[in-house]
Amino acid sequence: MSISVRRDGTSGTRHTVHVRNHAFAVDASPVGGGADAGPSPHDLYDAALASCKALTVLLYAQRKNMPVEDIEVRIERDDSQERQGVYRLKASLHVTGALDEAQRAELLRVAAKCPVHRLMVDVKTEIETGWA
Template identity: 60%
Template sequence: MTLTVKRDLSQALRHNVQIGRHALVVDGSLAEGGNDDGPSPHDLYDAALASCKALTVAWYARRKAIPLTDVDVTLVRDDSGERQGVYKLAVTLHLGGDLSAAQRDELLAVAAKCPVHKLMTAVTTEITTELG
């Protein structure tokens, strides 16, 4: 999979992201000198985790015939220690449906195993950057 990010020269920091057939805008905050026209890269990182947990829980519940009717995820970022190597993400799942306590616990455990959670916590990511 390839994605592209291209600068929007009409704005200070705005960039256009193309992921397959999906397009979105990223931008810096007003404090960073951007126009806040879209999420920041940190926002996308956090959204990847929250959305992966939601999709994983919904997929698992459907596969196991668990009566989940809705799943919403709230994520709160604490990046105050990022420069010291600590980036905290507090995730809360809001589950709808006539779920037993055991089913709720099962879905919570599944959320902790979503692929992006694993990427962020248990996988070594190797990144190369070069000039094109």
């Protein structure tokens, strides 16, 4: 699979991301020199984690016939020590439905093992950058 990002115009910092048949804008924040015309790359990184946790919980609950109604995952970012090598994310889950405490604990355990969470903390990522 290939993802492309291309500058959106000749001025500013807005770019368009293309993933399969989907396209959306990304931009730097005003603090970062952009116009905030879309989420920043850090926002997308954090959103990938939240999205993965939400989908993982939903799919697991469906497979186990758990009565999940709604799912919300919030990510709080602390990037104050990023330059020192520490990037902290706190995920908070809100799940509605007639779940007992054992089911809630099981869903929390499953959310902590979503593929993106594991990718962020357990996998060594190798990146090669070159000219097209």
